[in-house]
Amino acid sequence: MIVVLVETDAKGLTTVSREALTFARELGSRSSSAVEAVLVGTPSSETLGSLGEQGVVKVHVAEDDRLSSYAAAAWAAAVCDTVGSTAADVVIAAGTPRGMEVLAHVATRLDVAMAANVTEVTSASDDELLVRRQVVGGAALEEMRLGDPVRVIGVAGHACDPVAAATPATTEVVTFAPTLTERDLVARVVRVEASEADDTGALTSARVVVGAGRGAGGPDGFADLLELTSLVGGALGVSRVVTSLGWRPHSEQVGQTGSRIAPEIYIACGISGAIQHWAGCQSAKTILAVNTDAEAPMVTKAHYAVIGDLHEIVPAVNAELKSRLGR
Incomplete structure (x- = not known):
């Protein structure tokens, strides 16, 4: 099972999350592994539509009033709960600042290695994945072996084009209350101010x-x-x-x-x-x-x-x- 942490914005599922789902689907096709998503907060109809286009049959939605503000450790707790409930052996997220921060917490909690800025999986077996990732600011590529029970992968931006699945799916929404502690909420976003500059x-x-x-x-x-x-x-x-x-x-x-x-x-x-x-x-x-x-x-x-x-x-x-x- 492959679990993908997805991010949304005002328009729904972000482009980089669609890229991560495409990456996950291509990896899953090698071993007939299903791809499911985990998301914090209630998904919009546009988001569910995008998940369906990516062939995601199930999205695990973490619901807790304390998650109204972003907290990396709390998001990581939600991802780890999903890994436990699905017995996933691969966790993927887009290589955004938020995605990378959450995956770092996930890898630490699971006591496994994390591969950041991955551009492709060069070989895959039941025992390990061999991935290629960007290093030195993208000036060089490095091969890394992931042999832990759970492989944690941050997908480099634009490593692949976001391609819709050959067969769209009707995405089932499964809500759950993640196991959170007060320590998970110590570092969190307390205020968001609109930038005077145009959006990127x-x-x-x-x-x-x-x-x-x-x-x-x-x-x-x-x-x-x-x-x-x-x-x-x-x-x-x-x-x-x-x-x-x-x-x-x-x-x-x-x-x-x-x-x-x-x-x-x-x-x-x-x-x-x-x-x-x-x-x-x-x-x-x-x-x-x-x-x-x-x-x-x-x-x-x-x-x-x-x-x-x-x-x-x-x-x-x-x-x-x-x-x-x-x-």
């Missing part, structure tokens, strides 16, 4: 992302980049140095400490391509780099590159796009 959802779901780095030159150097973003119907993503300097909000940051993106095309302008940034954009289907340095890491890793000043190249591209669009 537009960035992580965009089919085209225009990237901007130090080459933008300053807070006033983004006009042409924003125009390009508008012309291609995409989203703006920036490097860590841009947010550190206060030129753009953190919600636009792409990288190890920002958002991980997987657009059809990533146009990286004036970005050197440090390991931390590459960890967030390496899943892009096509990368076009614009940079004055022909030896910059982003240029050498890109599928296509234009060597030159973005402040000369981007306006020229914008002019051509507007001409073709009749604007």
